[in-house]
Every structure is written in structure tokens, then in C-alpha cells.
Amino acid sequence: MKHFKTLKNFLLEHKKRYILGIIWLVIVDILQLIFPQILKKITDLLQSNQLSLDELLNYAMLIMLLGLGTGLGRYFWRIYIQTTARKAEYYLRNRLFSHLQSLSTNYFNTHKTGDLMAHATNDINAVRTALGPGVVMIIDSVFITITTLIMMIKTTNLLLVILALFPLPFLAFSVQKMGKVIHKRFRNVQETFSDLSDRAQENFAGVRVVKSFVQEEEEIKKFSKVNKNNFDKNMKLIKVSGLLRPLIQFISGISFLIVIWYGGILVIEGQISLGDFVAFNSYLSLLVWPMMAIGWVINILQRGSASMERINNILFEKPDITDSDNTLDTINNIDGHITFQNVWFKYPNSNGYALKNINIDIKEGTTLGVVGRTGSGKTTLVNLILRLYDIDKGNIFIDNIPIRNFLIKNLRENIGYVSQDNFLFSTTVKQNISFAFEKDIDDNKIYNAAKKAEVYDNIIDFPNGFNTSLGERGVTMSGGQRQRTAIARAIIKDPSILILDDSLSSVDTQTEERILKNLKDVMEDKTNIIIAHRISTVKNADHIIVLDEGEIVERGTHEELVNNNKIYNDIYVKQMLEEKIENI
The missing domain is CATH 1.20.1560.10 (ABC transporter type 1, transmembrane domain)
Structure with a gap:
């Protein structure tokens, strides 16, 4: 046979x-x-x-x-x-x-x-x-x-x-x-x-x-x-x-x-x-x-x-993303200097490009804010940094080394990623937060990460605290609690690169402000990429880019982009108006 x-x-x-x-x-x-x-x-x-x-x-x-x-x-x-x-x-x-x-x-x-x-x-x-x-x-x-x-x-x-x-x-x-x-x-x-x-x-x-x-x-x-x-x-x-x-x-x-x-x-x-x-x-x-x-x-x-x-x-199916022949397996630690050089990318079986001629230089220890309408290519951008997909044209460098030259395992171990869907496993809260570690870690580290993510108080109110078992996909938590638990899971790794992909959308502005304040120390020595729909989430970033239909159409600081009277300013004005209406 x-x-x-x-x-x-x-x-x-x-x-x-x-x-x-x-x-x-x-x-x-x-x-x-x-x-x-x-x-x-x-x-x-x-x-x-x-x-x-x-x-x-x-x-x-x-x-x-x-x-x-x-x-x-x-x-x-x-x-x-x-x-x-x-x-x-x-x-x-x-x-x-x-x-x-x-x-x-x-x-x-x-x-x-x-x-x-x-x-x-x-x-x-x-x-x-x-x-x-x-x-x-x-x-x-x-x-x-x-x-x-x-x-x-x-x-x-x-x-x-x-x-x-x-x-x-x-x-x-x-x-x-x-x-x-x-x-x-x-x-x-x-x-x-x-x-x-x-x-x-x-x-x-x-x-x-x-x-x-x-x-x-x-x-x-x-x-x-x-x-x-x-x-x-x-x-x-x-x-x-x-x-x-x-x-x-x-x-x-x-x-x-x-x-x-x-x-x-x-x-x-x-x-x-x-x-x-x-x-x-x-x-x-x-x-x-x-x-x-x-x-x-x-x-x-x-x-x-x-x-x-x-x-x-x-x-017999072969993975699309593999370690290349030029892989440098001796590189275990990453400083976090990320460079996109004329990057073009389209998804498999797709005719149109999801990203077009992307050029970005993110210095280590700085924060990049990414703003854009739905479907503009924000998540695609960070997927390329994680090498979930490979680019079609151009180059991506980390610490001036082509991203393909890193072992996939080493690359991803140096990145803390909070995705949009905030997937949690049907295990305990503690196990979800410490997911990145193969062995048990000090409980105080888990508690500290939960406090910085502003979810500690919610967790200790659960029947069994951090040992509470979650339902499938974390369904027993609210959307905001899932997001904050996912943030705790990312920052406990102490990664060189921290990526927050619209990970504060389910929390109110006051909680968002507290989380960003708590994360300030965490993010200080890291390269950070924050994707958000809310301008308040990215306004303090060192540099902000605005994506539209896969292209960078604006870039600069918050003040510079507000004065441009383009897409960024349009989003900002609308959100300010919404906040005023809510406060009436």
C-alpha cells in the first residue's frame, strides 16, 4: 500500500x-x-x-x-x-x-x-x-x-x-x-x-x-x-x-x-x-x-x-515561511532597529498589493504609531515583521541584517505581539499570561505584568483569582479584559520589539490612559509599534505614519499631522467631536 x-x-x-x-x-x-x-x-x-x-x-x-x-x-x-x-x-x-x-x-x-x-x-x-x-x-x-x-x-x-x-x-x-x-x-x-x-x-x-x-x-x-x-x-x-x-x-x-x-x-x-x-x-x-x-x-x-x-x-505540505540558507543562527538577541526599504507585498492568491512601496526607519528605543482606515494594511505591516508572510519586493532589515537571515524562532522570541483577536486558551489566567515560557515562572512577574496591563484587579475578583480557568477562547472574560490579559502576556516576555495591534480598542479612554502610562517604563528601552484607530493611543509616539490603501500617505509627529489637514487630521477632528458629544 x-x-x-x-x-x-x-x-x-x-x-x-x-x-x-x-x-x-x-x-x-x-x-x-x-x-x-x-x-x-x-x-x-x-x-x-x-x-x-x-x-x-x-x-x-x-x-x-x-x-x-x-x-x-x-x-x-x-x-x-x-x-x-x-x-x-x-x-x-x-x-x-x-x-x-x-x-x-x-x-x-x-x-x-x-x-x-x-x-x-x-x-x-x-x-x-x-x-x-x-x-x-x-x-x-x-x-x-x-x-x-x-x-x-x-x-x-x-x-x-x-x-x-x-x-x-x-x-x-x-x-x-x-x-x-x-x-x-x-x-x-x-x-x-x-x-x-x-x-x-x-x-x-x-x-x-x-x-x-x-x-x-x-x-x-x-x-x-x-x-x-x-x-x-x-x-x-x-x-x-x-x-x-x-x-x-x-x-x-x-x-x-x-x-x-x-x-x-x-x-x-x-x-x-x-x-x-x-x-x-x-x-x-x-x-x-x-x-x-x-x-x-x-x-x-x-x-x-x-x-x-x-x-x-x-x-507532505511544505511551510511557506522557512529559515533560509543564509540564516545566522548565532543571533539570539535583537536591539530592535527596524527598516522597511521599498517593500511591496500581496497575499497569496491575490492580484492586488496589500502594501506598496513602504519605506520606514524605526530606531531602537523609539515608538512608531500606525493609523489608517480599516483595510489600509496596518496589520499586514506587522505580520511582515513577524515573518508570518514573506515580502514580494524590497527588503526588511532588523539591526541592519536582512530579516530572512534570522532564525524564525529567534526572531519571534524577541517580539512581543498583541494581536487584534486577543486569543486566549481555555486554561487558567496564570497559564495564559505565562504562555511564552516553557517552565513555571515567579508568580510576582505574572502579577506585575497584570498590574501594568490594568487587569490585576479584575483577575483577583474572579472565583479562583489567577488560577481561574477561562472558557473557550477566553469567553468568560469581557473584551477589554481579554485585551489587557493579552497585553500582560506580551510584556512579560520583556521583548526587544513590542507590537500592539489595535489592542486598546475595547477599553475606555481613562483605562487606556492608565495602561499607556504603566507601559511607559516597559516601552522605554524597546522598539514599539502601536497600531490604533484612536488618535489618543498614538499621539505620544515618536513618529506616526498614516496608511491608506497599502501606501504611506502621511508621516510625522502628532502635531505635524494635525496641522496637515489630511486623513490624520480628519480622523482626529471626528474623534474629538465624538468625545465632546459623549461628555455632554
Whole structure:
């Protein structure tokens, strides 16, 4: 199975466990082959009235021992094969998650969360089933088929064997054809399950929007439509996979019919004994399992192959942003001098440039304010500093070194970033603030960061203070509390570059003023970039730029820009008017 080559290293590492499991499986199969011979012996002795009570007890004891050995063997092959399949599941899920963490931001812009969740759950389960029960059924069916055929030929009439096995080629041909259909339809099932997961995940995440717009019924209809599609695809799969077992039973029934007819004639004519006939039927019963297993194996392997193919599509995906060949891995600390030189950038799959001919020089220890209308390119600007995207033309330098020459890890560790969405994890407040640290840090540092972000008093009012667990995405906090917690998370890193991306929009002007005053000491030795819609947030910046449609249309200090009577002044006048109206 070509799609399973991704697991080559894992399978080589655990081959001993698989080998031991297969050995125990073969032992079980050999023990099963002894049963028909015991039945043959007992039947012939009974027919000739030569079976004594002691011999009957001995045979019964032998059957019990064989049953015990078979039970132990089945336990051990399960321990070795099934647990290895579980380890493969664990390994693959970790590998998938780790790889997703390495992919660039743009990948998650084009792939839905629900779809990725389906890969990490349903698809990996299908692969685990293929590597566990699938392997068992392959070995079991192949070994039992070969050895049973040998025993049938050696102990019974050759013509009877040929007639009994005559229907099997039709079975093999049918299973092969159906297997291809199963593979295609199971892939469709997994894709529709991804759509279903994505619809549910998105709806749960946006449940407050749904309720506020009274769209529950409409969302139920949309979910029902996706659910119906998932149901229909599963039904199409079942219609094919459900035929496998009845088909195998029908063909095996034909084989038994042939054996009863022709084998009965041979017994009547004395060419074989009644014990031979009973043993032959027992062997044929053993063959029914491999014939049934063929169907299950094809089903399981095709499902596993389809799922592995889907997982491989992610594992083979390369990140857009990687460390370059010219990376200077010795640079761990950044001073913070940032230079944009004729920078042009457009998002993947976009025709228009989001930023055009950007030239900025931000000296270390200074603060740059960035103002502009919605969609003017403010967030895009800082995304380039974080190397979430690479530029199309021009250069970005940090400390006069091209940004591509920094290790991505080192670059981002030196930047404290507060994004617009203020994402918080569903852990404790303390863990959210100390997110940047791998080990536990001094609580006083956490408290101090919270105080500077003006969120300390809010947190200690929570039921468990800093140990209060937050809801999904920090939903149990208000918008302002989330913003301030995110600010605390950024400043506790003590980064060389601090970026605040519209991170004070949800707090009132008085709280904003206190936060900026608290941050004055924090920002003093850092390079700071403050993006804001409110002029009050950036008015004290050393330098301010105004973006409009991806271009810098104004630059200067607050006083200079107010006197320009352009976009900045227009925004400033409107906001001053709004403040006066609010204070009336």
C-alpha cells in the first residue's frame, strides 16, 4: 500500500513486535488445524465402535488443552499487534499535530478547522484499524488458506478439493472490483465528515452571533443539509461494503453444497471414510473465515489507505515561511532597529498589493504609531515583521541584517505581539499570561505584568483569582479584559520589539490612559509599534505614519499631522467631536 510508506520508519522500529504477534497468530492457526484431525479420529472410532471411555476422556482433555493454547495465543497476538497499532495511532497523531504547528499562517487561512480535526480523529482511527485488525486478517487469512488447502489435499480426495474451491476465483474477482469502489466512496465519506465537523465547530464557536441574530432555525437547516450529505455518502459506501459479507457467504454456501453432494457420494461408495468427510467439512469451515476476512481486509485496508492518503496530503505540505540558507543562527538577541526599504507585498492568491512601496526607519528605543482606515494594511505591516508572510519586493532589515537571515524562532522570541483577536486558551489566567515560557515562572512577574496591563484587579475578583480557568477562547472574560490579559502576556516576555495591534480598542479612554502610562517604563528601552484607530493611543509616539490603501500617505509627529489637514487630521477632528458629544 503506497500511502503507508509515510509510516516506514515507525514500522521498522516496531517490526519485532509485529513479528512476535505474527508468530503467536500462526501458532493459533496451527492449533486450529489440529481440531479437524481429532474430529476425524473420533468419528472413525465411533463408526467402528472402537472408542473407549478412557480414549474419549483423553480426546476431550486434548481438545481442552488446544482450546487453552488457542486462547493464550490470541491474547498474546493481540498484545503485540493491537497495542502496536495503538502506538502507531499515537505516533501519527503527534506527528500530524507537530507538522501542523510547523506550517505557515496562510495554510490555516485556506484549510478549515473542522477538516483538520477530522484528519486527526476519523482518518487516524481508520489507519490504526488497518495496522491492527487489517494486519491480523491478512496474515490469518493467507496462512489458514494455504495450510488448510494442503491438509485438505493430503487427507482427502483431490477432485473434491477442486470442486469445493471452484467458486473462489469468482469471489476474488468480485472483491477486487468492489475494493476500488470502496476506496473511492470511503474517501468521499471522510471528506463529508470533515465538512460536518467544520460546520459544527464553526457554529459552536459562533453560537453567540447565531443567538443574537436569532438564526438558530436557519443554522439547524444548514447543519441538516451537511448532515444529510454525510448520511447519503455513508449509505453509498454501505451499499457496496454491505454486499461483501453476503457475497462471501453465498459463495461459501455453494462450496458446502458441492461438498455435501459429492463428498456424500464418496462416503457412500467407500472412497473416503465418514471421518474424512467430517474433517473435510471442518477444514472447509476454516476456509470460510479467510473468505470472509478477504472482504473485511479489503474494506479495512481501502479505508485505511484512503485516510492515509488524506493525512499524507498534510504531511507532505511544505511551510511557506522557512529559515533560509543564509540564516545566522548565532543571533539570539535583537536591539530592535527596524527598516522597511521599498517593500511591496500581496497575499497569496491575490492580484492586488496589500502594501506598496513602504519605506520606514524605526530606531531602537523609539515608538512608531500606525493609523489608517480599516483595510489600509496596518496589520499586514506587522505580520511582515513577524515573518508570518514573506515580502514580494524590497527588503526588511532588523539591526541592519536582512530579516530572512534570522532564525524564525529567534526572531519571534524577541517580539512581543498583541494581536487584534486577543486569543486566549481555555486554561487558567496564570497559564495564559505565562504562555511564552516553557517552565513555571515567579508568580510576582505574572502579577506585575497584570498590574501594568490594568487587569490585576479584575483577575483577583474572579472565583479562583489567577488560577481561574477561562472558557473557550477566553469567553468568560469581557473584551477589554481579554485585551489587557493579552497585553500582560506580551510584556512579560520583556521583548526587544513590542507590537500592539489595535489592542486598546475595547477599553475606555481613562483605562487606556492608565495602561499607556504603566507601559511607559516597559516601552522605554524597546522598539514599539502601536497600531490604533484612536488618535489618543498614538499621539505620544515618536513618529506616526498614516496608511491608506497599502501606501504611506502621511508621516510625522502628532502635531505635524494635525496641522496637515489630511486623513490624520480628519480622523482626529471626528474623534474629538465624538468625545465632546459623549461628555455632554
